[in-house]
Amino acid sequence: MATTPLGKAALESESEKVAKAIEDGSLIAIPAWVLTTDALVAVTILTIIEVLGGFLSTYRKAFKFPHEESILAFGLTIIKYALALAAMQVYSLTTVLFPVALITLSALLIVEIWWRRRKVSRVV
Numbered sequence: 001m002a003t004t005p006l007g008k009a010a011l012e013s014e015s016e017k018v019a020k021a022i023e024d025g026s027l028i029a030i031p032a033w034v035l036t037t038d039a040l041v042a043v044t045i046l047t048i049i050e051v052l053g054g055f056l057s058t059y060r061k062a063f064k065f066p067h068e069e070s071i072l073a074f075g076l077t078i079i080k081y082a083l084a085l086a087a088m089q090v091y092s093l094t095t096v097l098f099p100v101a102l103i104t105l106s107a108l109l110i111v112e113i114w115w116r117r118r119k120v121s122r123v124v
Contacts, residue, residue: 040094047101055105062109066116074106074113081106 028045062069081099088095 040097043094043097047098050098051101051105055109059109059112062113063116066113066120067122069109069113071110071113074110077106078103078110 058069081103085096085099085103
């Protein structure tokens with residue numbers, strides 16, 4: 001699969017739109033938390049935004065350009081959130097939802113990158 005400048009430009013433009021949507025969506029979580037006085041609502045909104053906004057575009061890019069994504073970076077993300085979970089003194093859905101979601105998504109992304117790298121030759 002050849003990487004074209006036009007294909008990369010479209011992905012970069014889409015990434016900028018996604019980043020703006022994540023930023024806008026994140027601003028919704030704080031008022032939701034204040035209005036409901038329930039931190040779980042805010043954490044759920046932020047997790048959904050991260051999944052739909054952040055990781056879906058990353059999965060898409062990794063599928064098209066698997067050699068441009070770092071398995072190490074996502075592996076370190078898994079370690080970071082696993083350590084955060086281990087350090088917690090109180091476990092509740094509010095405290096574990098986001099870290100568990102990021103661990104799961106990062107692991108799935110690593111599998112996707114590894115699998116796609118085996119299928120797609122590196123373009124130099």
